[in-house]
Amino acid sequence: MTSAHAIAAVIGTALAASAAAQTDTRKSGVDYMSPATQAMQRDDTQNPAMLWVAGGEALWRTPAGASSKSCASCHNDAKHSMKGVATRFPRFSKGAGKVITLGEQINICRTGAMKAQPFKVESEDLLSLETYIAMQSRGQPMNPPNDKETAASAARGQKLFTTRMGQINLSCAQCHDANAGKRLAGAPIPQGHANAYPIYRLEWQGMGSLQRRLRNCMSGVRAEVPQYGAQDLIDLEAWLALRAKGMPLETPGVRP
C-alpha cells in the first residue's frame, strides 16, 4: 500500500465514523429541562409520578368485574410480562379492528377478559395503570410495529404533524422540527419525542397522557381540539412513536 492509499483509507474510516456519530441528532425532552426537573425524573425517590406507579401496581393485583380477575390473573408479574410492551404501542389490534393505544388496550382487557367497566379516559386509575405498565419498559428502545395498518396510521400522523392548523396557523413541525432548542416565551421547545409518557407535568400538578399533551398544543395554536381517542390523535401518536423509534423509553417523565 502506498502512503497516499494509506491516508485515503484513514480518511475514509474517519468519515465513516463521523457519519455514524452524526446520523442521530434526536434529543429526548428531558435533555431540554432544568437540572432540577431532570433530577426529579431521574431519581425515583423524588419523582412524584411514583405515586401513580404505586397506585398502578395495586390496581394490577386488584380483581375487578364479573370475572373477579385482576391483570395479574392472566399476565402474572408485570415486571416480566409487561417488559417492552409499551414500546410497541400504538399498534393494530385484530380484535378491535383498528390501531389502538396502550390505554385503549387496558380498557379492552377490562371490558373483555375481566368483564369490568372500562376506565374513563384520562382518569386517575387509567393513568396509574398505564404508567405502571409503561415503566416496566424503561430503558428499552421505542419499537413501534410496522404492520400495514399501524404504518398507514403513522403516515397519516406524519401528514398531520406537518400540516398548519388553528388561528395561529402553525404545524407541529414548525416548532418541534424547525425551532427545537429555542424558546417559546419562557419555555424551551423540545424536539417533541413521545418517549416518556404518561408524564408528570408540574403545570398540571399531576399525570397526563400523550393525548392530553397533544390537545394542549392544539389549543395553544387555537386549533379545534379533537376528543380523547379521536383518530387524528391516535395517528399522531403512531407517527411520534415511529419518529422516536430506537430512543429509550423514560416513563415516568417529569416536565415543567
Next chain:
Amino acid sequence: MARALIHMPADARSGEIIEIRALIAHPMETGFRPGNAGGILPRDIIRNFVCKYNGVQVFAAELHPAMSANPYIAFHTRATESGTLEFTWTGDNGLAQTETARLTIAS
C-alpha cells in the same frame, strides 16, 4: 386514603445521619382558585407534617396554600436506636394520615 411513599434506609450505623424523603398524593387546593361552576373551590390543604422517631418528634413542618400538589418533604435525622419512625400528615377536611417505617441499627 391518600397514597404516600417514604424513602429512607432500612438500617444505619449508630450516630449516622440519614435522609428521609416523604411524598404524599394530595391536591393542595389553595382556596383561591375559581372552579368550572364559577365559584371558588374550597381550600383543601395539608396543614401539618410531623415525624416521630420512637415517639419523639424529630421533624415538623407547617404547610401553606402556595405549596404544590403532592408535596415532597426531605429532611435528615440522626440514627440513634432501632425502632419505628411515624409520619403523620394532618389537614383540611379531617385529613389525618399516618405511615410508619422501621429503622434497624447495626450492632
